[in-house]
Amino acid sequence: MSKTITDKPAWGLTIHEARAALDGGQTTSQELTASVMARIEAVEPTIKAFVTVTGDRAMQQARRADDRIAAGEAGPLTGIPLQLKDNMSTQDIATTCSSRMLENFVPPYDATVAAKLQSAGAVLVGKGNMDEFAMGSSTENSAFFPTRNPHDTNRVPGGSSGGPAAAVSAGEALFSLGSDTGGSIRQPASLCGVVGLKPTYGLVSRYGLVAFASSLDQIGPFTRDVEDAALVLSELAGHDPRDATSINGPVPDYASALTGDVRGLKIGVPKEYFPEGMGPGVESAVRAGLDVLAGLGAEIVETSLPHTMHALAVYYIIAPSEASSNLARYDGVKYGYSGEDETMWGALARTRQEGFGPEVKRRIMLGTYALSAGYYDAYYLKAQKVRTIIRNEFAEAFSKFDLLATPTSPSVAFELGAKTADPVSMYLNDIFTMPANIAGIPAISVPAGKVDGLPVGLQLMAPHLGEETLLRAAHAYERAADHNMDPSL
Amino acid sequence: MLNSDPNLMDLSTHEVEQIAELAKVGMTPEEIEVMRGQMSDILDRFKALSEVDTEGVETTAHPSGVVSVLRDDVPEQGLTRSEALSNAPRTQGEFVRVRAVLD
Numbered sequence: 001m002s003k004t005i006t007d008k009p010a011w012g013l014t015i016h017e018a019r020a021a022l023d024g025g026q027t028t029s030q031e032l033t034a035s036v037m038a039r040i041e042a043v044e045p046t047i048k049a050f051v052t053v054t055g056d057r058a059m060q061q062a063r064r065a066d067d068r069i070a071a072g073e074a075g076p077l078t079g080i081p082l083q084l085k086d087n088m089s090t091q092d093i094a095t096t097c098s099s100r101m102l103e104n105f106v107p108p109y110d111a112t113v114a115a116k117l118q119s120a121g122a123v124l125v126g127k128g129n130m131d132e133f134a135m136g137s138s139t140e141n142s143a144f145f146p147t148r149n150p151h152d153t154n155r156v157p158g159g160s161s162g163g164p165a166a167a168v169s170a171g172e173a174l175f176s177l178g179s180d181t182g183g184s185i186r187q188p189a190s191l192c193g194v195v196g197l198k199p200t201y202g203l204v205s206r207y208g209l210v211a212f213a214s215s216l217d218q219i220g221p222f223t224r225d226v227e228d229a230a231l232v233l234s235e236l237a238g239h240d241p242r243d244a245t246s247i248n249g250p251v252p253d254y255a256s257a258l259t260g261d262v263r264g265l266k267i268g269v270p271k272e273y274f275p276e277g278m279g280p281g282v283e284s285a286v287r288a289g290l291d292v293l294a295g296l297g298a299e300i301v302e303t304s305l306p307h308t309m310h311a312l313a314v315y316y317i318i319a320p321s322e323a324s325s326n327l328a329r330y331d332g333v334k335y336g337y338s339g340e341d342e343t344m345w346g347a348l349a350r351t352r353q354e355g356f357g358p359e360v361k362r363r364i365m366l367g368t369y370a371l372s373a374g375y376y377d378a379y380y381l382k383a384q385k386v387r388t389i390i391r392n393e394f395a396e397a398f399s400k401f402d403l404l405a406t407p408t409s410p411s412v413a414f415e416l417g418a419k420t421a422d423p424v425s426m427y428l429n430d431i432f433t434m435p436a437n438i439a440g441i442p443a444i445s446v447p448a449g450k451v452d453g454l455p456v457g458l459q460l461m462a463p464h465l466g467e468e469t470l471l472r473a474a475h476a477y478e479r480a481a482d483h484n485m486d487p488s489l
Numbered sequence: 490m491l492n493s494d495p496n497l498m499d500l501s502t503h504e505v506e507q508i509a510e511l512a513k514v515g516m517t518p519e520e521i522e523v524m525r526g527q528m529s530d531i532l533d534r535f536k537a538l539s540e541v542d543t544e545g546v547e548t549t550a551h552p553s554g555v556v557s558v559l560r561d562d563v564p565e566q567g568l569t570r571s572e573a574l575s576n577a578p579r580t581q582g583e584f585v586r587v588r589a590v591l592d
Contacts, residue, residue, distance in 0.1 A: 108572035202553035215551035244558040245551060313535040324512060333587055335576035344588040345513070353515030361514050365505070365524060366531060368512040379535065384548035386541050391549055423527055424534060440552025 010035035011171040012486075015080050015228040018174060022069055022079050029069065029079030032174075033062040033123050036081040039171045040125065043489060048147050049157075049167035051086045052094050053126040061123040068121050076231045078121030083173035085164050086127040087134055088219070089208035090114050093124075097210050098142035099132045101330050101337045101355035111208020112240050113177060113219055120235050125173055128163030132357045133327070134184055134212045136160050137429035140420055141359045148416070149192060150487035151454055155413040158188030158429070161222070165192040168222045169487055175232055176222045181213050182315050183409075183433025185220050186445035190408035190457025193447045193485035195474070196222050197229045198433075200465050201440035202247040204233075205240030213322035214245075216315075216437040226446060226475040230254035233467065247465075257468035258475040263297030265473060267460075268401035272308040273432050279411035281451030286407045289448040289458040292481050293405070293473065303401065307393050308435055310386050315434040316427060317370050317383035323360075324367025330355060362423060387438050394439045398463035403473055406432050408445040408457030432459060442467050446474045447485045455485060499529045 010032045013021070021027045037055055044050060058081065065079035084090065087097045089107035091114075096102045110118070118124060131141035139147040139162025147162040149155040150170040157166040161178030165188035168176050178185040180198040189196025197220045204219045211217065221232040234255065239248040269290060274283055294300045332338035332351030339350030356364070370379035397404060409429055419426045436443040441464055445457035458477070462470035505525045509516045516524065570583055579586040 105576055108568055108575055201551070202555060241560055245553045245555055247553060247555065307541070310538060310541060313538045316531065317535060317538075328513075332578060333585060336578075338578035339515075342588075344590050347588055348513045349515035352513055356514065361516075361520075362524065362527060362531075364512050364514060365508050365528060369508050369528070369532075372508070372511060378539070381548060382538055382541075382543060384550065385543035385546040386538055387549040388546050389541065389543070391552065424530060427531075438552075 009039075009171070011039040013174065014224045015077065015174050015231055018080055019076060023074060029062040029065040029123060030059065032079065033058050033081050033125070036125055036171070036173060043170050043172065046148060046153055047150055047166050047170050047172070048145050049129055049163040049170065049172055050083070050126045051096055051098060051129050051144060051163070054093060054124055058123050058125045061118070065121045065123060075120050077117060077235055079123060080174050081123045081125045082117060083126055083128045083164060083167045083176040084114060084124065085130055085161050085176065085178045087130060087179055087210040088114055088177060089210070090124070090127065093127065095127065095210070097133050098130045098144055099355065099357065099360070100143045102210075103143070103337065105335055107208070109208065112205035112242060113236055114208065116235060128161065128167055128176055128178070130163055131160035131359070133210070133323070133360050134160040134179055134181055135323070135359045135363055137183070137187055137426050138414075138419065139163065139188075140416065141357060143357050146416055149413045150489045151193060152413065155415050155454070156191070158191035158409070158413065160184040162188050164222045165189050165194055165196065168192070168194045168224060170489055174224070175228060177219055178222055179209055179212070179217055179219050180437065181216045181319060182437050183430035185222065186433045186443060186457065186459060187409045187430055189222055189445040191413040191455060193450070193455030193487070194222055194224060195226055195229050195447070196220065196445045197233065198436060198443050199233060199237065199467060200247070200442045201437075202245045203442070203465070203467070204236045205243040205246050207240055207242035211326040213319040214326065215322060216319060218437070226471055226478050227255060227258060229444070230258060230471050230475070249465075252468055254467060254471055257472050259472060260476050260479060262293060262473050262476045265298040265403065265469070266401045267293060267298050267300050267473070268303040268397055268404045269300060270303050270305040270308065270397070270404060270406060272305055273406035275410070278407070282407050282410065282412065282456050285448045285451055285456040286458055289477060289481065290405060293477055296476055296480055298473070300405075301401065303397060305393050305397060305435075307386070307390050311390060311435045311438055312427065312431055314383045314386050314390065314438055316366070317379050318387065320363040320367035321370045321380050322367070324364045324371065327360070327364055359423070390435060391439045394435070394441060395463070402462070402469055404461040406459045406461070408432060408459040412451055412454035412456060436461050440464065442470050444470055444474050446478055447483050449481070449483045450485075500525050500532070
């Protein structure tokens with residue numbers, strides 16, 4: 001099933017292709033890691049997907065991985081180079097959230113996902129750029145620099161996990177992890193032409209993920225194909241006593257769900273996800289994708305989720321409210337940037353004035369407003385009730401359908417600066433991805449070809465813990481459609 | 490309590506100043522004005538929510554279904570003192586140093 005590696009450079013392999021080459025003795029983790037490091041050196045001046053590159057450390061990890069492989073103790077990810085979004089704590093490696101506030105923060109502990117992947121023998125090559133504190137849809141809110149789309153370097157990679165999406169697209173890591181609060185894995189995956197998976201809320205531990213909106217945040221993989229996403233998810237998923245929202249249940253072998261068979265699968269297509277004024281070509285690419293699934297024997301049925309239109313408001317009340325509470329910890333005392341002032345209160349306000357960028361301040365202000373006395377019932381409580389209605393609407397849909405299919409994002413990658421002046425136009429990028437976070441259900445973006453050279457993503461959504469069906473359909477589609485999503489970088 | 494009609498979405502300068510004070514985010518008068526316009530615009534988009542009938546609907550705080558998780562009451566090794574202090578901007582001996590809370 002795996003292709004030979006002779007037709008592409010080592011940095012361009014999928015995880016399963018690299019696994020076959022490592023286990024077959026055709027390459028070593030040190031060669032593979034050196035190839036990825038050379039690729040980073042070559043393209044990073046243009047793409048800027050990394051806040052930190054951990055070259056020497058990566059080569060040490062690669063040597064240890066080669067020892068494990070030689071000893072016959074390799075797991076699926078042993079020796080595979082990966083990147084982590086820079087909001088996941090890495091012991092002794094800076095974890096900045098692309099914010100001045102945490103520019104010099106060096107965690108004394110690993111996030112659960114970082115510990116799991118490194119103990120599985122994966123090789124960490126660095127930390128991915130992002131919108132500051134994961135707030136944004138273009139990675140232009142990074143306090144350090146914007147990341148560029150490998151398919152067109154005048155365009156954004158999406159966000160907030162723009163660094164991870166661009167790194168995997170450009171060959172700067174075989175896979176990466178992002179976090180998805182309202183679409184921050186799926187939307188950049190769509191815009192960069194890679195696979196992005198947001199698992200069920202609670203399936204992957206959030207311990208050590210810098211908190212943004214705790215009831216919406218979920219970690220998931222960026223990969224070059226669906227099989228790789230299944231491999232990584234199998235390593236990530238599972239109960240963690242350090243995350244009180246972590247689901248305690250068995251973890252399936254997701255790769256074994258990839259049978260290629262979607263005959264009889266019922267896929268609902270909600271009409272609200274195809275509004276007028278969507279980016280040209282997006283709808284036709286997604287409709288063509290649905291035809292591919294129909295050709296494979298899936299049953300495609302038009303349906304309606306009428307409360308979808310309220311998801312934007314629900315999200316932009318709940319997420320900023322939780323953010324305003326979570327970000328109250330940045331006081332310049334325990335860690336992080338510390339502003340100078342004679343008084344304690346003055347120093348606190350100065351710390352947050354100088355440490356946070358404009359979008360983070362906007363969200364903190366919105367959340368503080370929505371939670372303040374006199375507005376709590378009208379905004380936060382109301383949003384939590386409409387959240388229940390949206391969840392119920394999905395539950396009802398999944399009583400009729402195995403999956404739902406939509407575009408991932410209403411547009412292809414846009415030019416840098418095109419939407420920075422108007423916060424609401426930026427928020428609308430995530431209009432199709434936010435509902436899955438509100439409901440806590442899993443969703444994946446899988447490449448659906450290109451429009452004028454720019455990638456389009458097909459989003460599939462599944463019921464709570466429906467990852468096996470989700471991955472099975474995405475995998476079958478990917479193989480049948482056979483799009484070439486390599487950037488001409 | 491902020492004094493305005495929730496149905497009137499245009500925030501006043503004074504309201505935005507009050508929110509900034511509650512959130513402890515320092516802002517210049519120019520930043521307050523920009524924020525006032527942007528927040529009013531965003532809140533205006535939320536008006537449609539008030540039209541949704543939520544009579545008798547329970548709230549959703551988080552979607553995992555897991556409730557009140559407690560661990561066994563057994564001591565665990567946490568961060569060491571030096572690890573816990575390693576990122577503090579100001580320390581003194583074994584402590585985090587803070588500015589005077591009371592005048």
